[in-house]
Amino acid sequence: MSLLIRGGRIVTAADDYVADVFVDDERISLIGENLDISADKVIDAAGRYVLPGCVDPHTHLDMPFGGTVTIDDVESGQTSAAFGGTTCHVDFVIQGKGQTFGQALDDWRAKANGKQVIDMGYHMAVTDLAEGGTLEELATLPDQGVTSYKLFMAYKGALMVDDETLYRTMEVAAQTGALVMVHAENGDVIDVLVKEALAAGHTEPLYHALTRPPEAEGEATNRAIQLARLAGAPLYVVHVTCKEAVEPIALARERGWNVWGETCTQYFFTSLDDIAKPNFEGAKYVFSPPVRDRSNWDVLWNAVRTDALSVISTDHCAFRWDTQKALGKDDFSKIPNGGPGLEDRLKMIHEFGVRAGRITLNRMVELLATNPAKLFGLYPRKGTIAVGSDADLVIFDPDKRVTISAKTHHSKADYTLYEGTEVTGAPEVVLLRGHVLVENDELVAAPGIGRFVARARVGEELRPAPTVAA
Numbered sequence: 001m002s003l004l005i006r007g008g009r010i011v012t013a014a015d016d017y018v019a020d021v022f023v024d025d026e027r028i029s030l031i032g033e034n035l036d037i038s039a040d041k042v043i044d045a046a047g048r049y050v051l052p053g054c055v056d057p058h059t060h061l062d063m064p065f066g067g068t069v070t071i072d073d074v075e076s077g078q079t080s081a082a083f084g085g086t087t088c089h090v091d092f093v094i095q096g097k098g099q100t101f102g103q104a105l106d107d108w109r110a111k112a113n114g115k116q117v118i119d120m121g122y123h124m125a126v127t128d129l130a131e132g133g134t135l136e137e138l139a140t141l142p143d144q145g146v147t148s149y150k151l152f153m154a155y156k157g158a159l160m161v162d163d164e165t166l167y168r169t170m171e172v173a174a175q176t177g178a179l180v181m182v183h184a185e186n187g188d189v190i191d192v193l194v195k196e197a198l199a200a201g202h203t204e205p206l207y208h209a210l211t212r213p214p215e216a217e218g219e220a221t222n223r224a225i226q227l228a229r230l231a232g233a234p235l236y237v238v239h240v241t242c243k244e245a246v247e248p249i250a251l252a253r254e255r256g257w258n259v260w261g262e263t264c265t266q267y268f269f270t271s272l273d274d275i276a277k278p279n280f281e282g283a284k285y286v287f288s289p290p291v292r293d294r295s296n297w298d299v300l301w302n303a304v305r306t307d308a309l310s311v312i313s314t315d316h317c318a319f320r321w322d323t324q325k326a327l328g329k330d331d332f333s334k335i336p337n338g339g340p341g342l343e344d345r346l347k348m349i350h351e352f353g354v355r356a357g358r359i360t361l362n363r364m365v366e367l368l369a370t371n372p373a374k375l376f377g378l379y380p381r382k383g384t385i386a387v388g389s390d391a392d393l394v395i396f397d398p399d400k401r402v403t404i405s406a407k408t409h410h411s412k413a414d415y416t417l418y419e420g421t422e423v424t425g426a427p428e429v430v431l432l433r434g435h436v437l438v439e440n441d442e443l444v445a446a447p448g449i450g451r452f453v454a455r456a457r458v459g460e461e462l463r464p465a466p467t468v469a470a
């Protein structure tokens with residue numbers, strides 16, 4: 001099946017020009033002006049942007065967490081992603097206590113089987129090197145296309161690892177070429193602060209934020225950077241929220257160390273004012289690291305502009321407010337941590353980043369597609385528009401007006417963090433390897449079309465190669 005996209009404004013991280021794109025056998029095979037070629041399907045993209053499909057390197061679909069399971073499974077989460085212009089994501093496999101990494105990977109693959117709407121890869125979240133996974137097994141994962149290890153420095157008693165596990169994993173990564181990802185908050189200190197708050201009778205959602213101060217994020221970020229340097233491992237700090245964490249990352253990058261940072265859409269738009277909302281409304285904003293004071297919004301915009309932070313992800317970890325967040329009605333520490341966002345990232349960053357003049361269109365593409373693809377071994381198959389790349393494309397209407405709402409989104413979450421926000425600019429047609437996923441506000445493709453992508457190691461490119469079913 002061939003496809004011709006006529007006359008769109010092609011925007012990549014580097015370029016911005018009007019041309020036609022010809023797609024054959026799932027890949028881009030020709031780009032040029034007024035191509036004289038016939039195709040099975042023609043899309044008129046005049047007046048539209050043609051963007052690379054966005055890549056989200058940080059999602060949690062069908063994940064057991066906080067006494068429940070995230071409400072979006074692979075099908076609903078990826079459907080939501082597709083409507084938002086995201087055509088590839090990397091989800092976290094969580095190694096259960098006592099599980100080998102192979103067993104954990106099998107569990108996650110079973111959850112995805114037959115349900116995939118977009119392409120995907122996996123990170124491995126290491127939780128246990130004592131009884132289940134071994135360092136030897138960890139070292140084999142990059143050969144299976146799982147080229148990043150994630151460690152939680154927080155969530156004591158659940159996902160948190162000690163510094164020995166963190167450091168040993170870094171040593172393995174230094175050998176195998178995998179990227180180490182950290183959730184950087186000091187879990188021991190947070191545990192003390194949570195106990196003190198509860199003992200003082202503070203049970204409301206606001207205390208989730210007050211017991212996870214920016215210093216706890218800054219300390220863990222510094223520690224991870226120094227340990228990664230010692231181990232000789234490349235480091236990626238996920239969901240950075242504040243000045244205390246941006247500064248050490250910026251310094252490491254200035255020094256030329258292999259350190260990168262990511263923030264997430266929600267940290268530009270939510271604050272302590274939200275989590276302090278009455279009648280348990282604040283629980284919608286319980287995620288970790290927590291919302292910060294508004295002064296950090298400018299810190300983050302500046303960081304993504306200057307490349308102190310190189311990626312904007314979603315950390316989509318959706319729970320229903322009415323039933324799941326309610327687990328913590330009487331105790332903030334029992335509110336499942338996480339929020340929805342897979343569908344909103346491109347629209348929100350386009351509106352408040354590009355249209356507001358904070359970042360350029362090219363930089364938006366770089367932050368949402370190209371850099372995540374490069375860092376996570378998907379580039380240039382994903383994350384750009386080039387001959388040979390997968391035809392993962394978003395035909396984006398820069399004039400389309402949309403009001404973001406849980407009434408119309410495709411996540412199973414019963415709320416969005418941006419309810420009622422009006423934006424101008426939204427995906428019109430979304431293509432995965434040349435197949436139409438979304439058109440006329442409808443999901444056109446059937447679940448099962450998405451594939452598992454075996455990713456390359458840090459610094460290596462992913463050239464066209466066969467993909468395998470999940």
Ligand code: URP
Nearest residue numbers: 183287288315317337338
């Ligand atoms: O609150 C959050 N972010 N939930 C998802 C797990 C994580 O820490 O990324």
Ligand code: ZN
Nearest residue numbers: 183239288289
């Ligand atoms: Zn995290």
Ligand code: ZN
Nearest residue numbers: 058060315317
């Ligand atoms: Zn996360």
